Every structure is written in C-alpha cells, then in structure tokens.
Amino acid sequence: MDIGEKRERLEIKNKDELLEELSKCRRCRFCLDACEIYQQSENSEVMSGYGRVQLLRLLLDNTVQLDDAVVYPIYSCLQCGRCTIVCKSKGQNLEVSELIRIGRSLLAKELARQKGK
C-alpha cells in the first residue's frame, strides 16, 4: 500500500455537494481494516473510514446532532489516506480521507457558529 502517492484535492463548495459525495459510499466496508484507529478501537465501525463517512452523512442530513460523541470520531482521523487507497483499489473510487477532511472543516465552522450564538 503506497500511502505516499499524491492525494487528490476535491473541489467541494458546500454541505450539499459534500453530502452528495458521501452518499456514493456503497457500504462495502472494505476500508475498515485499513484504518489503524479502527483497529485500536476494538473494531468500532464509527472509528473507520466507512464509519466516519456515514457519521458525516448523518450529521449533514440532520439525522444526528452535533455533540462531543460524534465530533470525536471525525477528529480522530489521522488523514493517512489508507482508506482512500483501499476504496479505490476495490473500484469504489471515493476520496474517503479527503471527504473526512472537508467534513471536519464544515463542522469546525458550524461549531464556531454555535459558540458565537
């Protein structure tokens, strides 16, 4: 697994575009074992690339509320890109770690907005 390969930067401008990309996850879970944090969390799915994609999707469509319990899995991602490599090697073709990075950025803005209330 070459984790040094060039990472693709996605042009995602807003929540709706991110939600559309996240919805392309086919839930195959091929990427689970690639994630060290998942392995160290005694295989808690929410701590994997797959789990983070699903959690972001649920946050963005307002199925779950933004709190510490959901923020932690998103922010514990190391951005190593291993999940992306597996996803692409299996033909699923999602920029998993990039989607997590963009999701984090959107959440940070939302958290700042909530604190500013």
Ligand code: SF4
């Ligand atoms: S490998 Fe890709 S499509 Fe499959 S669960 Fe992981 S992120 Fe979703």
Ligand code: SF4
């Ligand atoms: S980029 Fe994040 S979710 Fe993907 S394998 Fe690395 S730590 Fe896990």
